Amino acid sequence: MTDRPDAPRPRLRPGGIVLAFALALLLGAMWQWSNVLLMGFGAILIAIALRAGASLLNRRTGLGFKPGVLLSALAAALVIAGVVVWAGPSISEQFQQLLGSLPAAWDQVSDWLSGSSVGQFLEQRMENAQSGGGSPAPEGTLPSLFGYVTGTLTTVFGSVANLVLLVTVAIFLALDAPLYRGGALRLVALSYRPRAAQIADELGRALARWMGGQAADMLLVAVATGLGLWLLDVPLALVLGLIAGLTNIIPVVGPFLSGIPAVLFALTQGVDLAIYVALLFVVIQQVEGNLLMPLIQRYAADLPPALTVLAILAFGGLFGFGGIILATPLLLVTIILVKRIYVEDVLGDRMGD
Incomplete structure (x- = not known):
């Protein structure tokens, strides 16, 4: 059986093409900017916490939301600073001791594994895997040390910058939450708003x-x-x-x-x-x-x-x-x-x- 020549054929509507293209573009942008979206979600969580603190202050003292948000952020910063000043040195010293003791503990675990059949099997598999890969770069050379220091500094400064940016965005979101909520809702059709x-x-x-x-x-x-x-x-x-x-x-x-x-x-x-x-x-x-x-x-x-x-x-x-x-x-x-x-x-x- 063949189709009749006068049978209607489905047509691609321009609106559907534009919608599909926009959806694909949106998904690609979300994938490309996934880290930015994740940081934005984290900022929203912090903003919700700041708004909760401001709401509590508003119920107890009648303080406005914007001063309450700033006061909540200041209180959180003072608490963190107090913990760092009070317990920071002890935590830092204990953390260094913990890091220093882990190699000795791992040596004990390695000695125990080397005396068991399971440990010998795993050790042999790891040696075979290492022998199959490329030769590692020699440690202690100037390029390796320079790369290690550069990578460490980049990680530290990048983490601090991301943290400052995260907190800054969270404070702005908390201060004008109704404004951003209303702007997001305006992107939705009136019937679904x-x-x-x-x-x-x-x-x-x-x-x-x-x-x-x-x-x-x-x-x-x-x-x-x-x-x-x-x-x-x-x-x-x-x-x-x-x-x-x-x-x-x-x-x-x-x-x-x-x-x-x-x-x-x-x-x-x-x-x-x-x-x-x-x-x-x-x-x-x-x-x-x-x-x-x-x-x-x-x-x-x-x-x-x-x-x-x-x-x-x-x-x-x-x-x-x-x-x-x-x-x-x-x-x-x-x-x-x-x-x-x-x-x-x-x-x-x-x-x-």
């Missing part, structure tokens, strides 16, 4: 609750870890507890990142102490995961663990280490957008919750 405003407000509330719950969780984990290590008479309990609290922002992976250096350092003090430290981290993470986190998620957001792990892998692959740190709030935003826009508005399923 009320729904977009509703979803934007929900995103702001969800991210604010997540930050509050995450801050409480990190603080409790840091205090519990530091106190437990101190009771076990483990040196450097302060810095190890601080590392445990900071890395707890990364779900699932964070406890391993903080537990490994703690166990390795305790190994230099004895095998028994290393076992006790490992048990301490297991107990704290069990209590945090089964008791503390469910209570926090009732207030903040209940995120499926499987999706959380996939989000860490996905956003980490897209944005690097910054994507790993912000994987949970990015997942939270994604879930809300999919639920409200696709499930409810497109599919018409109002039972999505």
Whole structure:
């Protein structure tokens, strides 16, 4: 059977072509400027925290939002400066001791592995992999030292500049949040603008609750870890507890990142102490995961663990280490957008919750 010659053929509409081209251009720009978008998302999180502080001051003292934002930023800066002045030298000294002790702990682990069949197999595989690659550049030469110093300085100055830029953008966003919110909503069609405003407000509330719950969780984990290590008479309990609290922002992976250096350092003090430290981290993470986190998620957001792990892998692959740190709030935003826009508005399923 052949098509009739007078059968209508689908035509490409100019509007559809322009829309497809614009969408492709937008996706390409997002991919090219992914780091800028990630920094912008981080600035939004900080701005939400500053607005929360300003809102608290407004309810308690009647202070306006703009002075409240500036006062909240100043208070946060003073707290950070106070911690640095009060505990900075001790933390720096303990951190240097921790870094200095890790090679000795790794030597003990290497000696133990070399005496086992599994360790010998892994060592042989690593030697074969190294022999198959190109010869490394000789260490200690002037070019290698110059490259190391230059790379270190570039990293340090780049990180400081990004941090200053991030905080600056966050303060501007917090000062004029209604202005930027209104400008973003004007990009939405008039018929969808009320729904977009509703979803934007929900995103702001969800991210604010997540930050509050995450801050409480990190603080409790840091205090519990530091106190437990101190009771076990483990040196450097302060810095190890601080590392445990900071890395707890990364779900699932964070406890391993903080537990490994703690166990390795305790190994230099004895095998028994290393076992006790490992048990301490297991107990704290069990209590945090089964008791503390469910209570926090009732207030903040209940995120499926499987999706959380996939989000860490996905956003980490897209944005690097910054994507790993912000994987949970990015997942939270994604879930809300999919639920409200696709499930409810497109599919018409109002039972999505």
